[in-house]
Amino acid sequence: MWQFWVDRGGTFTDIVARRPDGSLRSCKLLSENPERYVDAAVQGIRDLLGLKDHSPLPPGLIDNVKMGTTVATNALLERKGDRTLLLITKGMGDLLRIGYQNRPRLFDLNIRLPELLYEQVAEVDERLSATGEIIQPLDIKEVHADLTAAYAQGFRSVAVAFMHAYRFHQHELEAGEIARKIGFTQVSLSHQVSPLIKLVSRGDTTVVDAYLSPLLRRYVSEVSDALGADQGGCRSLMFMQSNGGLTDAALFQGKDAILSGPAGGVVGMVRSAAQQGFDKLIGFDMGGTSTDVCHYAGQFERSFETEVAGVRMRAPMMRIHTVAAGGGSILGYDNGRMQVGPQSSGANPGPACYRRGGPLSVTDCNILLGRLQPEQFPHVFGPDGDQPLDKAVVTQKFAELAGEIATQSGQPEQPVEALAEGFLRIAVENMANAIKKISVERGYDVTGYTMNCFGGAGGQHACQVADILGMKSIFIHPYAGVLSAFGMGLADVRSLREHQFARPIAEAPQAAKILDGLDEITRQIVLTQGIEATDISHVRTAHIRTGGSHQTIAVPFAGADQMRQSFEKAHEIRFGFVPDYDELILDMLASEAIGITGEEVDLPRITATANTIKRQARLYAGGCWQDAPLVDREALAVGEKINGPAIIFEPTGTNMIDQGWQAEAMPTGNLVLTRIAKLQRQEAIGTHVDPVMLEVFNNLFMTIAEQMGATLANTAYSVNIKERLDFSCAIFSASGDLVANAPHVPVHLGSMSESVRTVLAQNAGKIRAGDVFMMNNPFNGGTHLPDVTVITPVFDESGREIIFIVASRGHHADIGGTTPGSAPPDSENIAEEGVLIDNFLLLDQGEFRHQATRELLASGPYPCRNINPWPIWQHKLPPMQPACVSSARSSGSSAWRWFTPICPTFRTTPRRACGGF
DSSP, X not given: OEEEEEEEOSSEEEEEEEOTTSOEEEEEEESOOTTTOSOHHHHHHHHHHTOOTTOOOOTTOEEEEEEEEOHHHHHHHHTOSOOEEEEEETTOTTHHHHOOXXXXXXXXXXXXXXXXXXXXXXXEOOEEOTTSOEEEOOOHHHHHHHHHHHHHTTOXXXXXXXXXXXXXXXXXXXXXXXXXXXXXXXXXXXXXXOOSSOHHHHHHHHHHHHXXXXXXXXXXXXXXXXHTGGGTSEEEEEEEOTTSOEEEGGGOOGGGOTTHHHHHHHHHHHHHHHTTTOOEEEEEEEOSSOEEEEEEESSOOEESSEEETTEEEOSOEXXXXXXXXXXXXXXXXXXTEEEEEEEEOTTTTOSGGGSXXXXXXXXXXXXXTTSSOGGGSOOXXXXXXXXXXXXXXXXXXXXXHHHHHHHHHOSOOOOHHHHHHHHHHHHHHHHHHHHHHHTGGGTOOGGGOEEEEESTTHHHHHHHHHHHHXXXXXXXXXXXXXXXXXXXXXOOEEEEEEEEEEEEGGGHHHHHHHHHHHHHHHHHXXXXXXXXXXXXXXEEEEEEEETTOOOOEEEEOOOHHHHHHHHHHHHHHHHXXXXXXXXXEEEEEEEEEEEOOOOOOOOOOOOOOSXXXXXXXXXXXXXXXXXXXXXXXXXXXXXXXXXXXXXXXXXXXXXXXXXXXXXXXXXXXXXEEEEOSOOOOOOOOOSSOOHHHHHHHHHHHHHHHHHHHHHHHHHBOXXXXXXXXXXXXXXXXXXXXXXXXXSSOGGGTTTHHHHHHHHHHHTTTTOOTTOEEEEOOGGGTOOSTTEEEEXXXXXXXXXXXXXXXXXXXXXXXXXXXXXXXXXXXXXXXXXXXXXXXOSEEEEETTEEOHHHHHHHHTOSSSOOSOOTTGGGGOOBOOOOSXXXXXXXXXHHHTTTBTSOOOOHHHHHOHHHHTTTO
């Protein structure tokens, strides 16, 4: 019987079909083409089966259809879900509108709040305490009246979110029963949708589920009817969830559908690379509009709290980071900088080479440089859809842009090839920075990883991205162009349930009993989907945090001692230090049942003989035009090796093999790229302003500063830093001049340089590697006393010369003063605001000055009130070499509870990450 694996994307729908004889076929259709068909997935299946229009599907022909879809994602982005009523505890009607105090876009002058998903809200007179006591009984008459009125207005979807319902949910159950009796067809209860603490994100998740689930049910019904599932046309219809597992169409919910398509790509990335023995992977999925990246080191990584389209969600999703850098990213020149994206030319008009009058885009760079060969690209352009890509118009537009840049910059006009190379480098840097966010920023050294490259445009840039990251291995599957659809067929059936435990780790035996119950629930769900009991396994996960903190780290559930060790190891990898703590908290428990489908796809073995016939293509590389082999991937023999520069083309994409790289054809048809020559780093920039390098380093330094901020927010105790994001991180030159300030709090922008210069001047000739300074003095560049600045000079590898400075400033809840909080309104001198800190040596050559710090905070007429947490700072940092890394780790370690970390990029590979300056 046939199997169909489908990825219904926003622009294209990819389909991989496995025929009854085991062979594979694929096709690609526009997701929206109402003149030709109603649904692209169904049409693609009919085309592959060779069925004529409107003819019914013969029974017994299709075994299963496994699908990922962006239907829910698009509805969320476009706000096209069902009309939804929100029932919430009285007094909390505006809570989801208010949300948290996060301010992610501080520099926007016109801030527009996301449109709410629920259309109306009804406050319910009910209240349970945090321990389950009934403070206010549920007013059943009021609930019935509110629901009846909403039903009369046409509402059929309701989200119910009451305070403390994640633990005590009798009131939600009663309200839900009333809604069903009245006739509501979609009733989402928060304790069932997201049984976790935090009413804001739990409520948002419940609203998303109520808003999208009816839409999904209708889509599932349409697909099922078109496939004739009830008449035996399709034995099984399954959908990919955001967590990377398949589920039966009847169990597919709105909250689990947001990353349905991209999750299939992650599964395909992992399962396909496993055939070649790769288990530490960076996924690099580059399309026309954006690039998706992900990290894998033995297990799928998930985020349990995510914001999508302005909506907070607490549902398990694959950890995927998207950056607006694709083949259609538009090239431009503004304020002396060459810029790539974030705007995209899209599919219409598309890049300039598409013959539709589009703007210059990344794809045009590849056309001009010969990295994409027009004759190998489908001839689907022009008025009649039968012409190749237009290289002439690309050359013309690059010449015009080169003249414009020369006029504005006052520099000689660049050759068009050099200009295209410059834009391409900027785009590649943007994509590499995206990978840093999901790997280096979280403490992983990617130099030992393999990049799994897929997507229509990934193979054109994989070598360049890998070189920036120091990666030496790239894997390209034969179905890389449709790997997300391919991954649907290889995925397992999964069911995941969470429980908010929030008790000390010593109570692990009680947690195990709760997990036993969750295991049984998830097991039964998987059993009902046709999986044999012997094919079901369980994965238990504990999300652990230190007492008083909020950031959790996921580790395998085990005994208390083993989980402590796992937590400390994971914490050191991610943040660069092992915290001292009074206790660890088992914050959340998760049970995942995995039903193994047994799907393995053995691709046809390569049968071509050696000595592949290679044509020659003109390619611009290394500053000159040269001839390079143009090779058909399907003609490569087993073990055949192609040295770069070379171009390997295939039906679903083009792979550029750069100088110093070698491609080898594996027996399964996989292509493995390996760097065989040591990468030669470019020489230092001259004194003139190079617009390409200016943008490259601008992006690089800003990314590093943003990584510092992410680490600070994750490790901080102060709610002002963690939730209000009242901090700022920056990089300075060795003389204290500002190089890059991440877009954090604007009030910190102007004065941090003065603080850095003060520290340098007052300690001239005495600063040593590993020294970290602290200050808040408003007379030396500070703002107000609660804003404490930590300054870390970073030395070269010899430990003798300062090469740059990193600094962060964060608002702390208690710095002393006559009253808690910020500046007292009646203060008459600075001592009444708190403890004045000026040029204080916080770490002395990597050793934390614990006693001196306590004495400082206890000094003055109005000392700090809360010095008790400080004893947990007693650390001895291990010896670290080189000195640059030692200094970076010292600043990272100073994030214990209060202070500023440096990004893991510096911590692991400082000179490479900083471009070798």
